[in-house]
Amino acid sequence: MKIFKFFPIFLFFIVFSCVSSTKNEYLEGQNLPKFAIAIHGGAGTILKTQMSDSLEAAYIEILSKAVTAGHDILSTGGSALDAVGVSINILEDSPLFNAGKGAVFTHDQTNELDASIMDGATLNAGAVAGVMHIKNPIDLARSVMDNSPHVFMYGEGAEAFAKDQGFNMVEQDYFYTQARYDHLMRVKATEEQNSTLFEKEMLPNNPAEMFFDPILKASKYGTVGCVALDQNGNLAAGTSTGGMTNKQFGRIGDAPVIGAGTYANNQSCAVSATGWGEYFIRGVVAHDISAMMQYGGFDLEQSTSTVIDKKIPELGGDGGVIAMDKHGNISMRFNTPGMYRAQIDTNGLLKVGIYKSDTLLTK
Amino acid sequence: MKIFKFFPIFLFFIVFSCVSSTKNEYLEGQNLPKFAIAIHGGAGTILKTQMSDSLEAAYIEILSKAVTAGHDILSTGGSALDAVGVSINILEDSPLFNAGKGAVFTHDQTNELDASIMDGATLNAGAVAGVMHIKNPIDLARSVMDNSPHVFMYGEGAEAFAKDQGFNMVEQDYFYTQARYDHLMRVKATEEQNSTLFEKEMLPNNPAEMFFDPILKASKYGTVGCVALDQNGNLAAGTSTGGMTNKQFGRIGDAPVIGAGTYANNQSCAVSATGWGEYFIRGVVAHDISAMMQYGGFDLEQSTSTVIDKKIPELGGDGGVIAMDKHGNISMRFNTPGMYRAQIDTNGLLKVGIYKSDTLLTK
Numbered sequence: 001m002k003i004f005k006f007f008p009i010f011l012f013f014i015v016f017s018c019v020s021s022t023k024n025e026y027l028e029g030q031n032l033p034k035f036a037i038a039i040h041g042g043a044g045t046i047l048k049t050q051m052s053d054s055l056e057a058a059y060i061e062i063l064s065k066a067v068t069a070g071h072d073i074l075s076t077g078g079s080a081l082d083a084v085g086v087s088i089n090i091l092e093d094s095p096l097f098n099a100g101k102g103a104v105f106t107h108d109q110t111n112e113l114d115a116s117i118m119d120g121a122t123l124n125a126g127a128v129a130g131v132m133h134i135k136n137p138i139d140l141a142r143s144v145m146d147n148s149p150h151v152f153m154y155g156e157g158a159e160a161f162a163k164d165q166g167f168n169m170v171e172q173d174y175f176y177t178q179a180r181y182d183h184l185m186r187v188k189a190t191e192e193q194n195s196t197l198f199e200k201e202m203l204p205n206n207p208a209e210m211f212f213d214p215i216l217k218a219s220k221y222g223t224v225g226c227v228a229l230d231q232n233g234n235l236a237a238g239t240s241t242g243g244m245t246n247k248q249f250g251r252i253g254d255a256p257v258i259g260a261g262t263y264a265n266n267q268s269c270a271v272s273a274t275g276w277g278e279y280f281i282r283g284v285v286a287h288d289i290s291a292m293m294q295y296g297g298f299d300l301e302q303s304t305s306t307v308i309d310k311k312i313p314e315l316g317g318d319g320g321v322i323a324m325d326k327h328g329n330i331s332m333r334f335n336t337p338g339m340y341r342a343q344i345d346t347n348g349l350l351k352v353g354i355y356k357s358d359t360l361l362t363k
Numbered sequence: 364m365k366i367f368k369f370f371p372i373f374l375f376f377i378v379f380s381c382v383s384s385t386k387n388e389y390l391e392g393q394n395l396p397k398f399a400i401a402i403h404g405g406a407g408t409i410l411k412t413q414m415s416d417s418l419e420a421a422y423i424e425i426l427s428k429a430v431t432a433g434h435d436i437l438s439t440g441g442s443a444l445d446a447v448g449v450s451i452n453i454l455e456d457s458p459l460f461n462a463g464k465g466a467v468f469t470h471d472q473t474n475e476l477d478a479s480i481m482d483g484a485t486l487n488a489g490a491v492a493g494v495m496h497i498k499n500p501i502d503l504a505r506s507v508m509d510n511s512p513h514v515f516m517y518g519e520g521a522e523a524f525a526k527d528q529g530f531n532m533v534e535q536d537y538f539y540t541q542a543r544y545d546h547l548m549r550v551k552a553t554e555e556q557n558s559t560l561f562e563k564e565m566l567p568n569n570p571a572e573m574f575f576d577p578i579l580k581a582s583k584y585g586t587v588g589c590v591a592l593d594q595n596g597n598l599a600a601g602t603s604t605g606g607m608t609n610k611q612f613g614r615i616g617d618a619p620v621i622g623a624g625t626y627a628n629n630q631s632c633a634v635s636a637t638g639w640g641e642y643f644i645r646g647v648v649a650h651d652i653s654a655m656m657q658y659g660g661f662d663l664e665q666s667t668s669t670v671i672d673k674k675i676p677e678l679g680g681d682g683g684v685i686a687m688d689k690h691g692n693i694s695m696r697f698n699t700p701g702m703y704r705a706q707i708d709t710n711g712l713l714k715v716g717i718y719k720s721d722t723l724l725t726k
Contacts (some may be wrong), residue, residue: 123645123678129615130517150614151641154493154517157613250520251513252492259622259647278514282486284622284650291654295661315486 033231035074036328038343039067039087041097042222043274043320046338048355056354059096063342063352066090070228071344080228080236080270081119081142088115088138088240091224095177097340098222100136103175103242105184108249111175113242114256115141116152120235120264127256130155133169134162138240141256143167152256175242187246223255225262225272227324229346235326237262237270237286244277253277259287266326268293269300274339275319279312289323300325304333396594398437399691401706402430402450404460405585406637406683409701411718419717422459426705426715429453433591434707443591443599443633444482444505451478451501451603454587458540460703461585463499466538466605468547471612474538476605477619478504479515483598483627490619493518496532497525501603504619506530515619538605550609586618588625588635590687592709598689600625600633600649607640616640622650629689631656632663637702638682642675652686663688667696 041063048056070087074080092100103111115137116127126145129152134140143165144153153161163169223241230236239262241255254261254277261277263286264270271286280286285307292303304323312318313335320334328346332339334356342352404426411419433450437443455463466474478500479490489508492515497503506528507516516524526532586604593599602625604618617624617640624640626649627633634649643649648670655666667686675681676698683697691709695702697719705715 118645125645148611149641150611151644152615152620153611154613154615157611160612248511248513248516248520249523250517252515252517257515257620257622258644259620259650263647278512281514281621282481282488284626284647287622287647287650288654291651292658295655295657295659298658 034328034346036346037070037228038322039226040322041340043334043336043339067342080230083228084226084236084238087226098242099224099240104245113137115240116256116262117141117238118264120266125258127152128158129252129256135170223274227270229328235264235270237264239272254280263287269325271323273321276317279317304331308333397691397709399709400433400591401685402589403685404703406697406699406702430705443593446591447589447599447601450589461605462587462603467608476500478603479619479625480504480601481627483629488621490515491521492615492619586637590633592691598627598633600627602635617643626650632688634686636684639680642680667694671696
C-alpha cells in the first residue's frame with residue numbers, strides 16, 4: 001500500500017493533540033446538566049501503512065455509530081450504565097473488534113469472552129469471564145450486577161445464570177471470523193517455530209516474554225470499552241473482550257477484573273482499559289487511575305499519563321485506557337501505535353481516532 | 364455452653380488493643396534487617412459463646428504452627444513469597460479453615476477453590492479460581508506467577524497448566540469434611556424455606572440481601588491469608604479460599620482477584636483480605652488500602668481502618684484484612700465479631716487471636 005492513498009483522508013483530520021484531552025468547558029451562560037461519552041475498540045500495533053482506505057472507513061463508521069448510540073441515550077436523560085451497554089453492544093456485534101462477533105481464538109480454537117461493567121454512583125459491578133455462548137457478554141455482566149447476589153461469574157456457571165435470566169445462547173460458530181482464525185494459525189506457526197527458544201531460554205526467567213514476538217504482540221489487543229457521564233452526574237464504565245489470540249484455555253485477562261480493566265466511581269472517574277491484560281491486572285490499572293485522583297489530587301490526564309506512559313511500560317506491558325472524570329473531561333491515553341477510539345464531549349462534538357499521530361477526526 | 368468454662372482461658376490472654384496494631388520499633392542499638400509475618404484464617408461470626416475449649420485450643424495451635432513455619436523461613440533469610448506459601452499451606456491442609464482441605468461446598472455440592480499471591484518487589488502476581496483437584500491452590504497461584512505467561516487462570520484451564528507443571532491432582536473427596544457438608548445442608552434448607560421471600564421481594568431490589576440470612580452470613584467466610592516482610596525488605600501477600608457456602612457454580616470471589624483480596628507493593632504494603640467477596644471486589648479493597656498509603660499519605664492503620672470500618676460497611680459488606688507495611692508494622696482490622704489471626708512481629712513476638720474483644724494471646 002502506498003502512502004499517497006491517504007492524503008485525502010488526512011485533509012479531513014483535525015489534529016487536536018498527540019494524545020487527546022478534551023477539557024470540559026461550561027456552556028456559555030448556561031449551567032445545563034453535562035453529559036459525555038467515550039469508547040475504545042482496542043489499542044495495539046495499528047499502523048496507517050497497514051490499513052486500507054475501506055477498512056479505515058469501516059472503523060470510523062462503526063466507531064461513530066457506537067458512540068452516537070450511547071450519546072443518544074444520554075441526551076434523552078438515560079443512564080450512563082445504559083449508554084455504556086448500548087455502545088458496547090454495537091462494538092460487540094461488529095466483526096471488526098475483538099469482542100462478541102469477531103472475538104479472537106484461544107489456543108484450543110474456541111472463543112472465550114469476558115466483560116465487566118461498573119456503576120460509579122453505587123459502586124455496583126458485574127463481570128463474566130470465559131463465557132462461550134453469550135452474544136453480548138456486556139449484557140450478561142449487567143445482569144450479574146442487577147440480578148445476582150454475585151459480582152463475578154465464570155464459564156458454565158455464568159451461562160447457567162444467563163439461561164435463568166432468559167438470555168439466548170448462541171453456538172460457538174457465531175463468533176467465527178476467517179480473519180481471526182487465520183490469525184490464530186499464524187500465531188501458532190510462529191509459536192511452534194520459536195518453541196525451543198521459548199522453553200529453553202525465556203520461560204525460566206520471564207515467561208511473559210514469549211509474547212514479545214511481534215505477531216503475538218499485534219494480536220493481544222482488541223478489547224472494546226466505554227465510559228460515560230449522564231445528566232444525573234453518574235459515571236459508568238464497561239469493557240468487553242475476546243481476550244488474547246492463542247491464550248491458554250482458562251486464562252482470565254484484565255477486562256472482567258473490576259479495578260484492572262474496568263472501574264467507575266463518581267468521586268473520581270470512570271475507566272475502561274485495553275492492553276496486555278497480565279500487566280493491567282498487576283497494575284490494578286483502572287483503580288490506580290481513580291486512586292491517584294481521589295487520594296493524590298492528580299487530575300484525570302496526570303493520572304492516566306502516569307499509569308499508561310510510566311507505570312505499565314516500567315512493568316513491561318503496553319496498552320491504553322479511556323477515562324472520564326465527573327465533569328465529563330475525557331482522557332484517551334495509550335502507549336501503542338494506535339487505539340480505535342471515539343468520543344462525544346460535553347459540547348456535543350464527535351471525534352474519532354485510530355492512529356497516534358493524527359489522533360482525532362471531527363465529524 | 365456456659366461462659367464460666369472460658370475463665371481459665373481468659374487468664375492466658377493479654378489484651379493488647381481492640382484491633383491490634385503493633386508499631387514497629389528498631390531493635391535497641393542495632394539496625395538488623397527486620398522481618399515479620401501475619402496470617403488470618405477468616406473473619407466472620409466467630410463467638411466465644413459458640414466455641415468449645417478444645418476447638419479453641421485447636422485453632423490457636425494451628426494458627427501458631429502456621430505463622431511460626433513462615434517465620435522460620437524469614438529468619439533464615441528466605442523470601443516473603445516463600446514464607447507466605449508455607450504458612451498458607453499449613454492452613455490449607457487443616458480442615459478447620461475454608462481453604463484446601465475443609466473448603467466449603469458450592470450449591471452443586473462441589474468444592475471450588477481460589478487463591479492468589481503477589482510479590483511486592485516486582486508486582487508479579489499469580490491467581491487461580493474454580494480449581495477442583497488442587498490440594499494447595501496457593502502453590503498453583505505461585506506457579507502461574509513463576510512459570511506461565513498469564514496471571515489469572517480458571518478451572519480446567521488452570522488444572523491443565525497444573526498437570527503440565529507436575530502438580531498431583533486430588534479427587535474431590537479429598538476436600539470433604541462432614542462439618543462443611545452439614546453446613547451446606549443447613550444453608551440450603553434455610554434457602555428453600557425463604558425462597559419465596561427471596562424471589563418475590565428481595566431479588567429485584569437488592570439481590571445481595573439474600574445473604575443477610577444469619578445462617579448464610581456465618582458461612583460466608585473462612586478464607587486464609589498471609590502477609591510477610593523478608594530481610595531483603597520485600598513484601599508479599601497471599602490468599603486461599605474455598606469461597607462461599609452454597610455459592611453458585613462459577614462464582615468468583617475476591618480471594619483470587621489481585622487488588623481485591625490480595626495486593627503487595629514494596630512502596631506501600633501487603634494485604635490479604637477475608638470477607639464478603641462481592642463487596643471486597645467492588646471496593647478493590649487490597650489496592651485501595653495500598654493507594655491510600657501511597658497517594659494519600661495515610662499510615663497503615665488509618666488506611667485499613669478507613670476501608671474496613673467505613674467504606675465496606677457503607678457498601679453493605681463486612682469482613683477484615685491483615686496488612687503489613689514496609690517497616691513490618693502489622694494491622695489486623697475487621698468489622699465482624701471475630702477473625703482467626705496470628706502474627707510474629709519484628710521483635711519476634713508471637714500473638715494469636717480469635718475474637719474481637721480479647722484480641723491477642725501472647726505465647
